[in-house]
Amino acid sequence: MADDQKKSGNSIFRDGLFTDKVIVVTGGGTGIGLAIAEELTQLGAKVAIASRKMSRLMTAAQGLSHDYNTDVFPVVCDIRKRESIEAMFDAVVEHFGPVDFVVSNGGGQFASPAESISESGWKAVIDTNLNGNWNLYKVAAEKGMYDRGGRIVTIVADFWRGFPLMAHTGASRAGVENLTKTLAVEWAHHKIKLNCVAPGSIVSTGFHNYPPGLMDDTWKLNPSMRFGTCEEIAAAVLFLLSPMADFITGETIKVDGGSNLWGDAWPVPEPKEKPEVNIPPWPEDRWPQFAPKEDES
């Protein structure tokens, strides 16, 4: 992508759509979160990017601020720790003013058959991907959204047919999706809207976190037969933050090339013996004595 193309609008959304909206993007320094932060920045938002590693956040924030001639704010935050989220919100409010929207994208997991997931590994992923979102929603609400309303869009995953090789993340993302439905109802009177975006296999910096080669063939696990892009996830998130999505809450948009319908990462081994095929007989074959004679039928 040419540099000037990048700065002058490759978004399908209109220029200035998010002007002066204060938006926190967790995990906004890398991958999908960075693509979301970039498009929001391009459309005029005041974007804060928040995660654990300040060095990476700084680089991304300086890069975006330079490219779009604006001020992207990096803040350290570990979503597993409530006090860390509270400090992050305080810093953003002090820097930009009250937070309008939150994109909850920060998270992570590791690949392992359930048989080999340890108790601590299970707890670490649940703590990040389930408890982390609970913490984030509560703090966002308490630090302003209960009074001013707001929107929260959460990145989940393609867990619709279970999540072989990532049982922990499947369980936590399904929990989060259900939590957003509950809060979409309970918090509707606060004018808080919560929705999710469920990505399939998206080529991103997240691939560095897996053993080399593990993700290489995941493009084959959807009927579209390709990887998705970070920009395709960003487009769905921005739609849910846009005024045209004001009547949508408690909903999830799947951006997965159809992987929720077809494509399996876990080959189920065939049994050694072929099952017998015993098709049940028609009633007239089972009870011929009661079957009508041909001329009575």
Ligand SMILES: NC(=O)c1ccc[n+]([C@@H]2O[C@H](COP(=O)([O-])OP(=O)(O)OC[C@H]3O[C@@H](n4cnc5c(N)ncnc54)[C@H](OP(=O)(O)O)[C@@H]3O)[C@@H](O)[C@H]2O)c1
């Ligand atoms: N790529 C895919 O195919 C795919 C598919 C489904 C779902 N997802 C989900 O989409 C999100 C973005 O993933 P990605 O592919 O862009 O990978 P990524 O580059 O690894 O992004 C994950 C981000 O989450 C942040 N993060 C991790 N733990 C955190 C914590 N405890 N507190 C705050 N921030 C934390 C990381 O920053 P720090 O290390 O600085 O904390 C990082 O910026 C993740 O939740 C991922 O699980 C990705």
